[in-house]
Amino acid sequence: DTGVSQNPRHKITKRGQNVTFRCDPISEHNRLYWYRQTLGQGPEFLTYFQNEAQLEKSRLLSDRFSAERPKGSFSTLEIQRTEQGDSAMYLCASSSPDRGRDTQYFGPGTRLTVL
Amino acid sequence: GENVEQHPSTLSVQEGDSAVIKCTYSDSASNYFPWYKQELGKGPQLIIDIRSNVGEKKDQRIAVTLNKTAKHFSLHITETQPEDSAVYFCAASPYNNNDMRFGAGTRLTVKP
Numbered sequence: 484d485t486g487v488s489q490n491p492r493h494k495i496t497k498r499g500q501n502v503t504f505r506c507d508p509i510s511e512h513n514r515l516y517w518y519r520q521t522l523g524q525g526p527e528f529l530t531y532f533q534n535e536a537q538l539e540k541s542r543l544l545s546d547r548f549s550a551e552r553p554k555g556s557f558s559t560l561e562i563q564r565t566e567q568g569d570s571a572m573y574l575c576a577s578s579s580p581d582r583g584r585d586t587q588y589f590g591p592g593t594r595l596t597v598l
Numbered sequence: 599g600e601n602v603e604q605h606p607s608t609l610s611v612q613e614g615d616s617a618v619i620k621c622t623y624s625d626s627a628s629n630y631f632p633w634y635k636q637e638l639g640k641g642p643q644l645i646i647d648i649r650s651n652v653g654e655k656k657d658q659r660i661a662v663t664l665n666k667t668a669k670h671f672s673l674h675i676t677e678t679q680p681e682d683s684a685v686y687f688c689a690a691s692p693y694n695n696n697d698m699r700f701g702a703g704t705r706l707t708v709k710p
Contacts, residue, residue, distance in 0.1 A: 487641070516698075525604075525687045525700030526642065539696050574641055586632070587698065589641035 485509070487590035489575050495596045496565055503561045504593045508577030515558050516587060517550055518574040519543065526574050526589075532558060565597045600625040602690050604701025612709050617678050619704045621688035622670045628690040631664060631671050636685045636703075645686075646673070678708045 488507045496502050508515050513534050518526035529548070530540045534555040544550075547565075552558040562569055572594050576587040601624040611617050623631075629650035634642035648655045648662045648671065655662050659678075664671040675682055685705050691698040 489641075523703070525602075525689070525703050528697055528699070531696050541697075576641075585630070586644055586647065588644070589634070591639075591641045 487575055487577050487588055489573075489590040489593050491593060492591060493594050493596075495598065497598050498565060498567060500565055501561065501563045502565060502595065503559050504573055504575075504595075506558045506560070506575030506577075506590060508556070508558070508575070509579075509588055512577035512579045512588075513555065514578045514580065514585075514587075515552055516576040516578070517558070517560050518576065518589075520572040520574055520592070521570075529560075562595075565595075567597045570595055570597045600628055600690055600692075600697070600699040602688060602699045602701045604688050604704055606704060607702065608705045608707070610707045610709065611678050613678060613680060615678055617673075617675045617682070617706055617708075619673045619686055619688070619706075620670060621672070621690075621701050622668075623690040623699075624669065625690070625692070626666075626669070627692045630691040630698075631662070632689050632691075632698075633660075633662060633673050634687045634689065634700075636687065642687060675706075678706075680708050680710050682706060683708045 490505045516531040517529040520526045532552040547563045550560045572592040574592045576589045578587045604621045632647035635645045636642045661674040685703045688701045
């Protein structure tokens, strides 16, 4: 396993712009999760996929946020009309409950700064 | 929903001493309790986890204890080393693990 990868690692954007992040999970992991982490806090759950199906979304995921996992492999998280309050680290994790341990493995995150 | 509280928020120990971090949770349906270590600029890395059918688990210098009746669990690090310095997060999750809730984190500093 090469681990969970996320791109880009850093993104600086102006308020009102759209941004998209990508997450590549550990191969054959059928679950994929998105979290948001602000400074000094633990990760907050946003949404998760089992294969290509988005099964749960947090109330934190406003209408400006959309996540996809079209082929059940990589996932994208798009934020439309970014606001300064969206500045945070966006973390992706993957897991494989089929292997008996549903441990979530995290990627390095994408740090978003909205000016 | 689940609410996880973690204490202390900062902890400073001398190299070789032990460190203990405590967490409480609110949802009795939670049955999976991982601990993550996060270094600057990196994502959280799992260091140990415990499930509700076990009261204690140990892995070398790291141990976790769980008290389901009191809804609290703790991380114990013995013989601390400077490389243990990081932010540690506890988390709690229900059986299907689709809504893991994290504590606010503990910044551990191990002084050489």
